[in-house]
Amino acid sequence: MISLNDFLIVSAVLFCIGLYMIVSKRNAIQILIGIELMLNAAILNLVAFGKYDRFFNGGQMFALFAIVLAAATTAVALAIILNVYRQYKTIDPGRIDKLGDE
Amino acid sequence: MKTITLEEFLNDIDTLTIHFTLAAVLLPLLAFIINFSLPGRLHKLAGWVSTIAILLSCIISASVFSKVWNSHHVHQQMLWFTIGDTKVYAGVLLNNLSVLMLLLVNFIALPVHIYSTAYMKDDEGYNRYFAYLSFFCFSMLALVVADNLVLFYTFWELVGFSSYLLIGFWFTRDSAVQANKKAFIMNRVGDIGLLTAIIILFAQFHTFDISQLFADKGVISQSVIQGGTWIAPLGNMPAVWQYIACGGLFLAVAAKSAQFPLHTWLPDAMEGPTSISALIHAATMVAAGVFLLGRVYPLFNGAELTILALIGCFTAFMAATIALTQNDLKRILAYSTISQLGFMIMAMGIGAYASSLFHLATHAFFKCLLFLVAGIVIHQMAHIKKDNSLDIDPQNILTMGGLRKKLPLTFIAAIIGGLALVGLPLTSGYLSKDGILIQAFEWSDGKSGFYKIIPITAVLTTWLTAFYVARLILKVFFGELKVLSDHPGIQIHIGDGGWRYKLPLILLAVCCLFPLFSVSPLLYEQAWLFQGLTLTIRAVHANIYHTLIPVSVNILSVLVIYGAYMMYVKRKGNIFLQSGFLYRLSAGEWYFDRIYNSVIVKPILFLSTAAFWIDRTIIDGFINALADIGIKIAKLCAWIDHHIIDGFLNLLVVIVEAVGNFARRFQGGKVQYYLFSMLVIVLLLFILKTVF
Numbered sequence A: 001m002i003s004l005n006d007f008l009i010v011s012a013v014l015f016c017i018g019l020y021m022i023v024s025k026r027n028a029i030q031i032l033i034g035i036e037l038m039l040n041a042a043i044l045n046l047v048a049f050g051k052y053d054r055f056f057n058g059g060q061m062f063a064l065f066a067i068v069l070a071a072a073t074t075a076v077a078l079a080i081i082l083n084v085y086r087q088y089k090t091i092d093p094g095r096i097d098k099l100g101d102e
Numbered sequence B: 001m002k003t004i005t006l007e008e009f010l011n012d013i014d015t016l017t018i019h020f021t022l023a024a025v026l027l028p029l030l031a032f033i034i035n036f037s038l039p040g041r042l043h044k045l046a047g048w049v050s051t052i053a054i055l056l057s058c059i060i061s062a063s064v065f066s067k068v069w070n071s072h073h074v075h076q077q078m079l080w081f082t083i084g085d086t087k088v089y090a091g092v093l094l095n096n097l098s099v100l101m102l103l104l105v106n107f108i109a110l111p112v113h114i115y116s117t118a119y120m121k122d123d124e125g126y127n128r129y130f131a132y133l134s135f136f137c138f139s140m141l142a143l144v145v146a147d148n149l150v151l152f153y154t155f156w157e158l159v160g161f162s163s164y165l166l167i168g169f170w171f172t173r174d175s176a177v178q179a180n181k182k183a184f185i186m187n188r189v190g191d192i193g194l195l196t197a198i199i200i201l202f203a204q205f206h207t208f209d210i211s212q213l214f215a216d217k218g219v220i221s222q223s224v225i226q227g228g229t230w231i232a233p234l235g236n237m238p239a240v241w242q243y244i245a246c247g248g249l250f251l252a253v254a255a256k257s258a259q260f261p262l263h264t265w266l267p268d269a270m271e272g273p274t275s276i277s278a279l280i281h282a283a284t285m286v287a288a289g290v291f292l293l294g295r296v297y298p299l300f301n302g303a304e305l306t307i308l309a310l311i312g313c314f315t316a317f318m319a320a321t322i323a324l325t326q327n328d329l330k331r332i333l334a335y336s337t338i339s340q341l342g343f344m345i346m347a348m349g350i351g352a353y354a355s356s357l358f359h360l361a362t363h364a365f366f367k368c369l370l371f372l373v374a375g376i377v378i379h380q381m382a383h384i385k386k387d388n389s390l391d392i393d394p395q396n397i398l399t400m401g402g403l404r405k406k407l408p409l410t411f412i413a414a415i416i417g418g419l420a421l422v423g424l425p426l427t428s429g430y431l432s433k434d435g436i437l438i439q440a441f442e443w444s445d446g447k448s449g450f451y452k453i454i455p456i457t458a459v460l461t462t463w464l465t466a467f468y469v470a471r472l473i474l475k476v477f478f479g480e481l482k483v484l485s486d487h488p489g490i491q492i493h494i495g496d497g498g499w500r501y502k503l504p505l506i507l508l509a510v511c512c513l514f515p516l517f518s519v520s521p522l523l524y525e526q527a528w529l530f531q532g533l534t535l536t537i538r539a540v541h542a543n544i545y546h547t548l549i550p551v552s553v554n555i556l557s558v559l560v561i562y563g564a565y566m567m568y569v570k571r572k573g574n575i576f577l578q579s580g581f582l583y584r585l586s587a588g589e590w591y592f593d594r595i596y597n598s599v600i601v602k603p604i605l606f607l608s609t610a611a612f613w614i615d616r617t618i619i620d621g622f623i624n625a626l627a628d629i630g631i632k633i634a635k636l637c638a639w640i641d642h643h644i645i646d647g648f649l650n651l652l653v654v655i656v657e658a659v660g661n662f663a664r665r666f667q668g669g670k671v672q673y674y675l676f677s678m679l680v681i682v683l684l685l686f687i688l689k690t691v692f
Helices: A004-024 A028-052 A058-088 B006-037 B040-068 B096-119 B126-145 B149-167 B174-205 B210-214 B239-256 B265-271 B274-282 B285-299 B302-325 B329-349 B353-387 B408-422 B428-445 B449-477 B482-486 B499-511 B528-533 B545-568 B580-587 B589-667 B671-691
Strands: B074-083 B086-094 B224-226 B229-232 B235-238
Touching (some): A004 A028, A028 A058, B006 B040, B006 B086, B040 B126, B086 B126, B096 B285, B096 B353, B096 B528, B126 B149, B126 B274, B126 B285, B149 B174, B149 B239, B149 B265, B174 B229, B174 B235, B174 B239, B174 B265, B174 B285, B210 B285, B239 B302, B265 B274, B265 B329, B274 B329, B274 B353, B285 B329, B285 B353, B302 B329, B302 B449, B302 B580, B302 B589, B329 B353, B329 B428, B353 B499, B408 B449, B428 B449, B428 B528, B428 B545, B449 B545, B580 B589
Antiparallel strands (some): B229 B235
């Protein structure tokens, strides 16, 4: 039987991988993937803790909302990255150091 | 109608005379000022400005002369300045001596001016020359009428200064610069003497006024030396001061009138233009010394006068022997001037006051004439040199000869001047020079045998004079033109020159003959000039000297001239060796220059070199050491400043920079860094919270 601890460990591993990606990657898409990983770690936690609310299934419901919101934010983020690429001809966040018009 | 008393009338006349005198003195000064302010294109007018000034001055001084001569002294003065209780007056003193000099200076300067307008016409410094010339005349004219020793000293210095300017007129030549420096420095020695004497006289008599000091009843004639004290009406002082005053005056006279031991500047002064030499030798520069002696004559007592006579006599003899062997035309004349000045000083020394000044006047005319002649000859020789580009010295008499055919008028003038210089009868030189010789014999009459040396040397000098004058004239004007026989085929276009050359020669030549001075060609006592200047009227001595001396002296002089003629023109029996000690002594000018060089100039140069060395190494060394120490300290300070103070600041800067660089990384605009930093901080906080 899979215990709650196993879920939490997987979630923590996922969160750490995501965090590492955000800090170390030189590509905005990969960073975005990192963010998604962290988000999914959180959703996993929600679902795992959802077993304590059998009556309302609040954890499951909140996870569904979170997945939809994550999809929306990813779409917005991708749009931003596309625009950033048009502006700077790069998507390395380390090299994007100028705001505003030329 | 206002009646005028006789006294007031005379006073008015005197005032007029003084005004005339001032005009005569100031006209050359005016010419000097005009000449210096003439614009460049009017430079050619300078000569006529000066000449007209001196002509007017000459006419005015002639009228002053006619008023004052043998009538009465004119003396007017005004308060010059007051120091404490001492009032110093400045004014004009006219007596026989000063009006004579006034006229003489003007009368000599006039032909020299006319001559100069032609002589200097091609010179670049034409207007400068005439400006200096006018200034020179002004100084001398003011000198002779000054009534005050301070004023006298001022003009005495100005005479020396203007002669310095004129001797060094061609200042681009090194020899001229050396000569004017020498003249100036030697004259300074005399100036110190004069200043000393003036100071002593003022300390003793409390006045600078010449007429109060030296008049017949003046304070000096009332002072006596008794038992080592010099007693004057207003005070006493040790007798040694009187000797120092006389010595100082003698130095002044010796420097200006080129007497031994300060005579060596005069031959070198020939570096100036010849017309300037004529003026210096005749009336302006060297006459000032004798004139001073004439002014201060009463101060000298018997023994001092004898010393004066001995020195004058020695100078006369020495200069005459040097003149025998010189080959430079102007140098011969220069030494003859020294010799004649020696005669004048000697005459002063033996009490022949009037004869001395008489000789000064006659000498002025014939020496001026001879120099103008020399100027023409040198000019013509320089023409020959230039036309044929020869390498000859235009002043060397050995390259001349036979010029009497080319320059007839110059030749006649030279003969007249030469005869006057020798002192043959019918010339003015005879009257004055034989007067001196006769009085020299009379003076030595009552004295011991030792004193005979003076008249005998004087007579010997006269014969030497005859010889060198004969040698000069024969070498220049007789025989064949040496330069033509050395360089056959050269072109010679020479002549006496225009009226501006001829007129001065004729004028001066006439003045060298006896009628200007005396109706009798043979008796000097009858010369008006002599009578006007005699201090004490004495009976005409009709002793044996008055016939014996002129006759013997002149006969021998004529014989000497004949001997010279045989020797130089007929080339018979040259009895003189061109070697031997005496010849070398004479040609080397008695080695005075060499002695002065080794005894005075060398030690002084050595001293100044030593002083320079001390200055350089010790005084400058000390200063330099101080400076070095200063530099060392400054360097140390700089090091401290650079390494410690600046270092501290730099350290701060480095720290701040390091901190800044470190901190900057967190704000570099790199999003991931922010995130990472945030993560680390949050983790740290958690760790810290867990641990504590």
